[in-house]
Amino acid sequence: MTAMTVVSRRGFVAGGACACAFHGGSAAAADARIAPASMTALAPPGFRPTDTDERGIWHASERLEEEVSSSELLVKSPAVQRYAKDVVDRVMGDRARETRVYVVHDPDFNASMAPNGMMLVHTGLLARMRDEAQFAAILGHECGHYLRRHSLQQWRDTKTKSAIMAFVQAGAAIGAGVTAGIGGDGRSWIDLADSINGSLALSMLRFGRDQEREADAYGVKLIDTAGYPPEAAGEVWAQLIAERRASAAARRKKYRDRSAGALSTHPANALRLADLSASSRELRDVVVTGRRYDACKARWNDAMAPIRADLLAEQVRLNDPGASLYLVNALAGDGWTGLLRYNEGEAYRLRDEAGDAARASAAYAQAVALTDAPAEAWRAHGYALLKQGQGAAGKDALSRYLAARPAANDAGMVRFTLAQ
Ligand SMILES: [Zn+2]
Numbered sequence: 001m002t003a004m005t006v007v008s009r010r011g012f013v014a015g016g017a018c019a020c021a022f023h024g025g026s027a028a029a030a031d032a033r034i035a036p037a038s039m040t041a042l043a044p045p046g047f048r049p050t051d052t053d054e055r056g057i058w059h060a061s062e063r064l065e066e067e068v069s070s071s072e073l074l075v076k077s078p079a080v081q082r083y084a085k086d087v088v089d090r091v092m093g094d095r096a097r098e099t100r101v102y103v104v105h106d107p108d109f110n111a112s113m114a115p116n117g118m119m120l121v122h123t124g125l126l127a128r129m130r131d132e133a134q135f136a137a138i139l140g141h142e143c144g145h146y147l148r149r150h151s152l153q154q155w156r157d158t159k160t161k162s163a164i165m166a167f168v169q170a171g172a173a174i175g176a177g178v179t180a181g182i183g184g185d186g187r188s189w190i191d192l193a194d195s196i197n198g199s200l201a202l203s204m205l206r207f208g209r210d211q212e213r214e215a216d217a218y219g220v221k222l223i224d225t226a227g228y229p230p231e232a233a234g235e236v237w238a239q240l241i242a243e244r245r246a247s248a249a250a251r252r253k254k255y256r257d258r259s260a261g262a263l264s265t266h267p268a269n270a271l272r273l274a275d276l277s278a279s280s281r282e283l284r285d286v287v288v289t290g291r292r293y294d295a296c297k298a299r300w301n302d303a304m305a306p307i308r309a310d311l312l313a314e315q316v317r318l319n320d321p322g323a324s325l326y327l328v329n330a331l332a333g334d335g336w337t338g339l340l341r342y343n344e345g346e347a348y349r350l351r352d353e354a355g356d357a358a359r360a361s362a363a364y365a366q367a368v369a370l371t372d373a374p375a376e377a378w379r380a381h382g383y384a385l386l387k388q389g390q391g392a393a394g395k396d397a398l399s400r401y402l403a404a405r406p407a408a409n410d411a412g413m414v415r416f417t418l419a420q
Pocket of ligand 1: 141145207212215
């Protein structure tokens with residue numbers, strides 16, 4: 001691991017250097033929106049670099065991809081992996097074969113695209129999207145970077161050469177022997193996650209403002225062509241801003257656009273939202289005979305159903321109660337479920353401010369009243385009742401948890417409680 005460029009995940013996030021920086025930044029007033037119609041591919045179909053330096057970057061990406069494809073971080077559900085690839089295929093159209101998609105466990109709202117067509121989708125992105133069109137909007141943005149060859153373009157910017165070298169070295173180190181460490185000790189996959197995030201962030205995926213603006217414009221065009229309502233891109237930004245406000249408010253902080261400043265590499269969230277909205281109106285004005293838009297909400301909900309519990313658990317565990325409660329309430333716009341109520345309770349329990357214990361137990365009680373309550377809701381409800389001195393009802397709830405999860409990690413502890 002010594003040759004690897006390891007950056008801790010938290011440090012990486014705190015630095016705002018996420019791969020596609022859905023954290024926003026600022027932009028000068030003079031920056032103009034790019035018309036979606038003006039976006040055409042710079043990378044020809046089946047492109048492979050011939051330049052030595054570009055081939056180095058490409059090779060590093062391929063080694064990284066080998067590692068990612070067998071990583072412990074991959075979401076285990078083949079159906080979810082296939083679904084993400086299907087949506088990318090729809091967005092990429094006749095160039096679908098050039099990309100591979102990997103959905104990885106990471107609660108941050110992010111996605112990234114390496115120059116060789118490897119796309120990483122974080123579970124934190126899946127957790128936040130409300131329908132397939134919104135998901136496609138982010139994937140379309142990533143495809144925009146790819147089709148415009150942004151990462152190779154970055155190479156020519158001498159300022160980033162040292163960072164690119166770090167990426168190439170990281171790829172070489174991964175290829176050389178980190179694989180041997182996977183599974184050997186418990187820490188290696190965490191190190192791998194760090195190296196993936198760190199090396200991607202440090203290098204070519206830290207795009208500049210103009211590139212982000214191009215990717216935004218290209219992404220809207222791609223989803224429009226694929227038959228998704230182009231407004232979906234703006235919706236994602238509006239949601240992100242609302243979530244950040246809720247997160248800040250819960251910490252009694254004033255919301256401010258992260259990394260807003262003269263040196264920021266990214267357009268401000270509000271400006272991006274305005275540009276994307278203008279672009280979608282522009283696309284809507286172009287009458288294409290027979291075009292039908294569909295946000296594919298039902299398909300999205302079906303695709304996420306097997307991992308929805310994991311997505312929520314990952315988010316709630318971050319203990320960012322403002323963001324978590326915002327998300328739970330947003331999803332409850334389609335109707336409260338036992339799973340959502342349970343996670344609402346968990347968010348309050350973790351926040352642990354005055355009155356939160358009562359809020360949490362009320363949420364657990366509401367969760368178990370719904371037919372689809374997860375087993376964990378019964379456990380939480382049971383312990384909450386015991387705390388309130390309702391022994392019989394509490395033990396009854398804990399028994400229901402054990403009946404559903406007899407082999408749970410904490411089953412022994414719960415049995416011990418029941419025996420008291
Ligand atoms: Zn981007």
